[in-house]
Amino acid sequence: MGIGKEVSSNNLVVEEFRTTGNKTPQYIAALSVCLGSVAAGTVLGWTSNIDLTKGILNNLEITTDQVNWIGSLVTLGGVFVCFPIGYFCDFVGRKLAMLSMIILFSIGWLLIIFASNVTMIYLGRFLTGIAGGAFCIAAPMYTSEIAEKEIRGTLGSYFQLLLTVGILVANVLGVYANIKTFCIVCFCIPLVFGIVFLFQPETPVYSLKKGNEEDARKAIRKLRGSGYDVDAELRELKVQIEAEKSLQISLKESLKKKATQKAFVISFGLMIFQQMSGINAVIFFTSTIFRQAGANFSFSPTIIVGIMQVIATFVSSTIVDKFGRKILLIASDSMMALSSVALGIYFTLQDRKILNEEQISVISFLPILSLCVFIVVFSLGYGPIPWMISSEVFPSEIKSVASSAAGTLNWFIAFIVTKYYQPLTVLIGTDITFYIFTLISISGTLFVYFIVPETKGKSLDEIQRELGGEKIESEGIDNKAFS
Missing domain, CATH: 1.20.1250.20 (MFS general substrate transporter like domains)
Structure with missing residues (x-):
């Protein structure tokens, strides 16, 4: 000391x-x-x-x-x-x-x-x-x-x-x-x-x-x-x-810089994929999803989901600087896709009458398992990290305005998903709705792999230089973005 x-x-x-x-x-x-x-x-x-x-x-x-x-x-x-x-x-x-x-x-x-x-x-x-x-x-x-x-x-x-x-x-x-x-x-x-x-x-x-x-x-x-x-x-x-x-310059002037343009693509893209994965539909309508699935438990599955979300978010806070942002985002979104497709398959088997009630009861554990995995892996990666990366990629001269814009987009997409989730399930079926969430999560995984840079261990100045086209030595997965 x-x-x-x-x-x-x-x-x-x-x-x-x-x-x-x-x-x-x-x-x-x-x-x-x-x-x-x-x-x-x-x-x-x-x-x-x-x-x-x-x-x-x-x-x-x-x-x-x-x-x-x-x-x-x-x-x-x-x-x-x-x-x-x-x-x-x-x-x-x-x-x-x-x-x-x-x-x-x-x-x-x-x-x-x-x-x-x-x-x-x-x-x-x-x-x-x-x-x-x-x-x-x-x-x-x-x-x-x-x-x-x-x-x-x-x-x-x-x-x-x-x-x-x-x-x-x-x-x-x-x-x-x-x-x-x-x-x-x-x-x-x-x-x-x-x-x-x-x-x-x-x-x-x-x-x-x-x-x-x-x-x-x-x-x-x-x-x-x-x-x-x-x-x-x-x-x-x-x-x-x-x-x-x-360093104060106008947003218009900052947007002429290659690094700023990339920062907006990265931040806005992560916000869109985060919310279009269906997370707020899951949080707002957890009990509704379980009722639709016909799940019958002696305990409240939403409480179990909530406990696991708290634990996963705590774990994320302890490992994000160890493993890096990019690998956690990829692992998170990949598992979210698997969880969504599992839910989609369950609702297909149930709602399309492919299995009878007795057969469905055998796999009644699948909805709570899928939702628990979905929320846990979301909390480990795609929940907190897009906000973190958003604060890291924008240049300081426009960070306040740009972060507010990213937050506004995030909440707006959340509104669209929560407002139209249930009408969409009625229109095309709960299973198809979760298949759409699956495709979005797969797209989000590819977006992170090819577009999002690893910001772990880099100063804000190094991040801006990398977004501007300079080669910066990085930890973890190499950045393939904007080569």
Whole structure:
């Protein structure tokens, strides 16, 4: 551990400073902000284990088409917020922006709890979708700006991890609690986030950008410990901020560069393949898929799926810097394709009456096994890594706008899939729908192999140079993109 020394002009006492900070306050800050991710996860998982068509919510008569809208309006909220939240974070600060989302969460859940008509549920889901989508942008931004580089990757993975925890909470509550209790707990989670996160500092990066060096100093001291060399990090951050200012060019000018064009193809392609794989249809309509499959279990399969998703996301956070992004994406999408085709085959055998009921019961394990494998391998690769690569391939001068655009595209595709999944199964059959997901996953695997570069172990500058056409030594699978 390095030591710095400072001599006081008053008493000539030598004070020693650490050049690496205390990691515990940083872990606490990251976990506290990601409690908002738990709140977002409950929003995403709310429809997975309840059947709203049975009048369980305030005795409202809700049609299947209305259920589709209730599920998909969350993603429209995410589409709506991706661009505004970036500007809002720059205007009021990362901390206040996220605390303000508690208002939207609260209003949204109250509308659902006291809904007297379906329109109130629609509005509640849209508002909670805005709040949840805001955390997809703001929480990773906060953790990246408060963390030392040695643990930035780990802290950055907490958002996706606690998002899956929130989905699991929703799965459990959907089984063991009545609908009102379920909604009340979801209403309380953002409030708990607010109480815990209120005591965390604003990021030093934001404070410096606003010219408030004293607040930045206090934040670093709180996040690193009292014996840390605050001045050294302040100087480094100032240099970084000034460098970013000097690099500012318009999006139009940046798009003339070969590296930027490739970055958009890579990032947008990964977002499209991630959502078109059918993941949100699986998460939103897990119980519906099992009912269609005729699966009969003494336990809730959605809870098992949720637990495995949490475990897989945790494992992914520990191995992504060891194995690399590209190999995990290829392995993930390949297994997703196998899982989708297995589900398609099951529904073909059942729905096309190829097997009788007794024969189908023998393979009744196949739906839960396929969905568990699908969600586990998605969580290991195609879930978190597209967001990670998106943050790595865009040049710094347009990263904010480009990342928001990628996020908007992601949420929009998620809306299309969740809104039209069930109508598509009615129109062409559940089996054909999953065969389409299979073809998309195969295409996504080929896209990663031929187009996506390995970014493991490379600096952001090296990535830009490689996208620009320079040959960079890489680990893992060679990049065949744009040769």
